[in-house]
Amino acid sequence: MIVLEGRNLTKHFTAARGPRGRLGRKPPVRAVEDVSIALRAGSVTALVGESGCGKSTVARLLAQVYPATSGEVLLRGEPVRAHRGAAFRDYRRQVQLIFQDPFASLNPFHRVRYHLGRPLRIHGHARSSTHERELVAELLERVSLTPVEQFMDKLPHELSGGQRQRVAIARALAVRPVALIADEPVSMLDVSIRLGVLRLLERLAAESGLALLYITHDIAGARYFAEDITVMYAGRLIESGPSEQLTQEARHPYTRLLLDSAPDPDRVTPPEATRHGEPPSLIDPPGGCRFHPRCPVALPVCSQEAPERTELGDGHWTHCWQAR
Amino acid sequence: MKIKTGIGILAFFTLMALFGPLLIGADPAATSEAGLQGPSARHWLGTTQTGQDVLTQIVYGARVSMGVGVLSAMIATVIAVAVGLVGGYVGGAVDEALSVLTNIFLVLPALPLIIVLAGYLPQRGVASVAVVIAVTGWAWGARVLRAQTLSVRRRDFVQAARASGEGPLRIVFFEILPVLLPVIATSFLATVVAAILAEAGLSFLGLADLSTVSWGSMLYFAQNGQALLIGAWWWFIPPGLCIALIGTGLALVNFGIDEIANPRLRTVKARRKARA
Amino acid sequence: AGKSGSSAPPLVVHAVDAGTFQEDFNPYHLEGVNFGTSGMIHETLMYFNKLKPGEITPWLALKHEWSDKGKSVTFTLRQGVKWTDGQPFTADDVAFTFQMLKDHPQLNRNALEIAGAEALAPDKVRIDFEDTSYAKLYNIAGNSPIVPEHLWSKQQDPVTFTNPKPVGTGPYTLSKFSAQLYEMEKNPSYWQPGKPEVPLLRFPAYTANALQTALQQGEVDWAGAFVPDIQKIFVQGKPEQNKFYFPPEGVVTLLPNLTNPILGRPEVRQAISLAVDRDKIVRVAERGYTKVAHPTGVPMPGGEAYVPPEHRAAAFKVDVAAAKELLKGVDPAKLRFTLLVPSPFTDWVNAAQLIREDLAKVGITVETRGVAFQDWVSKVGKGDYDLSIRATPSGPTPYFQLRSMLHGSLAKPVGEAATGNYERWKDAETDKLIDAYAATEDEAEQQKLTQGLGKIMVDKLPTLPLFYSPAWSQFRTDKYVGWPSEQDPYAMPSPYTSPDAAVVLLHLRAT
Amino acid sequence: MNVMEIRDLSVDYLSNSGAVHAVAGVSLDLRRGEILGLAGESGSGKSTLAGAVARLLRPPAAITSGSVTYHRQDGTAVDVLALGGNALRAFRWKELAVVFQSAMNSLNPVSTVGAQIDDVLRVHVPGMSRDDRAERTTELLKGVGISADRRRSYPHELSGGMRQRAAIAIALALNPEIIIMDEPTTALDVVIQRDILHEIRTLKDEYGFAVVFITHDLSLLMEISDRIAIMYAGRVVETGTAKELHRAPRHPYTLGLLRSFPRLRGPREELLGIPGTPPDLRALPTGCAFHPRCGRAMAECSSELPVLDDGVACLLNGGHGLESHDRS
């Protein structure tokens, strides 16, 4: 069942601020262009792409942290219109966001109890202080921060990175969402503790039927944790499909390049050595397919026209002239 | 270490301002015919030309000087917090307008403006002087706070609070404000120093209420009485020293706060343990 | 000429505090005009010695004669006087000067009601007034410097004219000007032959502060300034050489606001007067630089003729018991007043403090409040105060001072700015005495009328004299002698008083 | 043929709340012309070790023991820790150069890329003429794939990849024997990272310098390095060739790391990860620092400190592979 869906989402940022106050109007940053993505209950969808390609923007659009320039967000098939008031708070209750950096996403001044208690209060889940306490304990239990009593009164700086991220997850769970968007939830964590957090997310999705969007730049990680992977490049989606199929039989040259470039000690032959150029500017993105300047197999048409979506079966699709 | 010294100095002067007058009891304005006496057992810091006891004046003056400093810093900080937080959090045209206002007050030279304003003041009591100083002294704090608010507002925990459904007021006061407390404290302390100096300057120029004893007015009288020329150093040195000491105390506390926020600034007892 | 003709040393004078000088020598400008312009360059018709009320010395005019019941005065002018550019001084110059004052009220700081001025002969000039002006002789003859018609008539606007190259009839001419120093050298063709003896005057710009150092370091020969500790800073153990003389110049009184119902009661004022220890105020707040005022407020010595004979020896005394007795009938709860003082006047602030202490002893609670000078001016002017301290300047005779303190026409309703009689004294007898004085030319009569005013001062205490305002003057006798003194008060000794300063200079003799 | 030998090196960060033993008794050899990978989690002391070797540590860091010996091509040995003044300055960059994690931060923002290369040449090759220096600058930039006209660009005018290349060009300016690269590609796009790694290899083959490559991305190291050293809590816990480590890791920590990396190809194996959290360096567990997280810890592990012997520091393991880890 599709819980949360973004349709043709586009986001242009204007009025960027320079280092010293406003330095005149800048052209818009076309951070996200025409992105459609659907999250299913109980399933993990990965959104993969390089730094700056617009992943977080998609996440924030879905979570309605800011409004889309165009396109719409649908919750259980209903378009979301409200941006304030009770209706919007209701949306907030259903869709939650987890941030990349557990060191930054908890207010250093508030205790764990406050961080978890507030959403319970705001959304009316807690009826009294004792009830709130019980619920907080329950949440801590769910994210395996035990013994619960010990963690409740800690300040963020008294927690390790993995523990903080767990608190952040618990906070998101506190509102009892149906969809959870995790924006690079482990990229700031040490390799050895990443796994625990990811496992927790996986378990939650499976147990509570949450729809989970897992945003990452680590395509190998996505292969392990997501049923579906969607690849993004320079603000656009370029390929999507079931994770195994996508990682093993990628069709878009960028996906392939990504797979080739990812470090892999198991690799038999090292990837060919060519320079691939730089990622494009989002202020003035290349016309046509945005990947064409770096594409090893670009056709003349690639620079003219953006390719339409090509279905490849099993829910695997791509935007590439070569695939047509 | 620094912060301890600073707090020590401040505590000393605060206690002096609060309880000193009770201990001393005497009227700081009381004159006597024992004018211009050097320090002695009876007058620890000597007397002024009109036989007022310098120590008593210093003790009472602490109230006024620190009072003006704290009062105007409080007013200035409230303005700064309001302008900075609102501008930084609300953004858009409001922010633009507040920024321009802030910058205007920032570049206008404060002391000349204070002098001009004070020159017009009909009442030169402690409160009105404090207000004038505050009116010209809030901009720096507002600017720093706005910049900080802008950056804190973008911090993940604020976004997270928003995402979990917190309202704007609660975000400003419960999420952003606590984080800014060190900045507010720093700016408050800096304003206290500036205000004490401004009050002293005004009194020294005779533009504050000279019938209240403050360190600034003591200096005015010392200067008027040519304490320097007649060698009455005990009349002229203590008030200035007190101002400088209190400023030093405040600055030390401030640097201490800075060092907590930015550990790189800490001074290190270096290289002793380095390799042989 | 000064340098070539005489070997006598220059005299360094400090008259007014200034950081820098503006090049302004228009004697009719109020501020900014450089000291010496009146008196040393531009002279008046007569000289009035305020220290000897009634002593009038002919100067540019030899005599005067009233006519038309005091609406007209004719001066006979000295002959042979020359402007420093060589032109002769004539009646036309005098007529021009007064006509100018009539035409430009902005310059008419004495508010003379001039109807016209006419040169009757080269040595005779008549000035007509709208009203009886006997009492204004000082303002006409003693305080209106005469300017040369042949130069000033060419000026478009005498109001803004700065007279950078002043030409006068006085003993000195301007010889050098810069922003921090100007010099005047002796006028070789001055009409008093052989005078002055001082060949060169130097006026360096000193701020109040800088002057103290200069005095201490012996840079200045003649100054008129408040010196906080005159023994240490100026006298420096050489009283025979570094002298000072601070004669009275007006009186400082404790102003009771008579519109206050309690202060309006004479016994309350009497009690206050009895409670205040004026000696202590003079000693502590005024550093002994002045004297306790005579109960009439008339400057003494010098003003004896204007004081009723029975009061000539009177003096204030402190009597707490009597004061308490007087206050018996007054509700003690109502004996609370604020005492308003301009806070920059630090001696008054101290005096107020002492008054507060004294009045507390008789059960009067006083809160002293220091306010900005302009606030004080405005509050006292509008009658918005309980008690205050204020100085009333002296005039050529004590009448001027008493009139300013007591004349009913000056007492404006509370809320309107008054220009005198700030305590708002309303008394028909007082007004009668004052008006009669203005209507007579007879000096004996005038003295008698003034004595009447003195009696009112003593008996009814409309305002409470405290001490005299001292005129400041410090001078060194190593170069020149002949300075005014208590024994010979031939002129105000302060270098900032004109034309007295010129009179002093004309008395100086090289050692 | 070692170009550098580190023996028993320890570095402490002194602070009020006790000394942090960031590097503790590390011994390591760097061979001429090899790429030595240095891996380990955040805070395990990698950068500190590099800083000590390059003599870049500042207070409160203090080298408390050990030696670093540099062997010149002509056979002379140099005690790096004893260098001072001009000798130290000459050692830096002529013999040893450094490339930092983020090029944005390691290039002076207010001077042009060319000027920053020129700076090095001017100081270290005093006889070189201006034109020669300009020529050399161009050549170096070309070598890393930056066109000559970019010489006058300021760092902020270049893209991340170009800046990183420029930093490498600066490192190459004097043909040093050793280049330390401290996470030189972490901030970059994987595609660009790949390009740069390739470039490093090519240049290394051309010039023959040795590289110390620091990262916490073990899979990256396995691909690029000849040999790898794994650090945990300030100590080197295992060294070996990339192949050995890949096939047969001998330290449980190494194994844990390997099993924390998801793989792109092949079957989706179960990822095991490492339980627990990294230790607090101020209060290290006694014995083997890893023992609280180690699934196979024995009683001795908590009391006895294992020494690095034959490439591994673990009591469990006397030189045999922990288990076969060959998955290809």
Add this chain to the structure above:
Amino acid sequence: MRFLARRLGFYLLTAWAAITLNFLIPRLMPGDPVELLVARMKGNVEPAAIDAMRRAFGISDASLWQQYLDYLGNLAQGELGRSITFFPTEVSTVIADSLPWTVGLVGVATLISYLVGTSLGVLLAWKRGTWLDGVLPAATFMHAVPYFWVALALVFVFGVTLRWFPVSRAYGLDVMPGFTGEFAGSVLYHAALPAVTIVVASMADRILGMRNVMVTTLGEDYVVMAEAKGLTSRRVMWAYAARNAILPNITSFALSLGFVVGGSVLTEIVFSYPGIGSMLLKGVENEDFPLMQGIFLVISLAVLVANFLADLAYVVLDPRTRQESE
């Protein structure tokens, strides 16, 4: 150039604000200069002459708006009215006479304070942990000392007690202003103590400010890299660390100019220096509206100009802003 254009726009707006403020303050505040003048003249003027004088001083009863327009019109022609204190001298003349002294004194002193303070700050940061740290408490203390107190202390020690330096005025009494060595020497001699006051009192801020930024900068990778490159310490310290650390300090320096100017007002008063500060006090004491307004305006505009220059310097020194100006 866009950056500069925007800044310029801002400064124009601020200048307008200063001008308007200047117009409003005296009109919103109570007080009548003529009454004061009379009170101060102690009987040298008859109260009846007040009205006439009021007219002479150009005190007008026109509507506020009309006054504002007149004021702007006069200002556009550089007319600031006539001073009351120095009537009938034009305010512009008073300012023209006093401004050069202040500009010279404050300019030179600030330059010295900036150069020395910045260098000391750089050095202090560089030599952290050495005996130079002992400068810090002293700087902290100096940072809080009132300008006038420093001035008084210097007067006492070097003027009154030792008599090494003159303690008032701008040049010797007998020196005629002109382009002579004697005059220049005298000016320098007289400026010594006031300049030292400003340098001493304002330098601490520069030292502390520069040190803090510098310390932070020293931790930057590019500085570590510069050191690793084997450059000489001098070069690392100046061309890399200080060169970057100066940038954030430029703005704060420009903004602190307002404080320095304020402090110099007090300094001038202590030293009876014939600059704009002494004039300002005179204006305030005498409720000389036109003079106060004129001086405040000139000071404000001068500080604005200085800030704009700092912005220019910033653009020149920081290539990152230069790019914005394409």
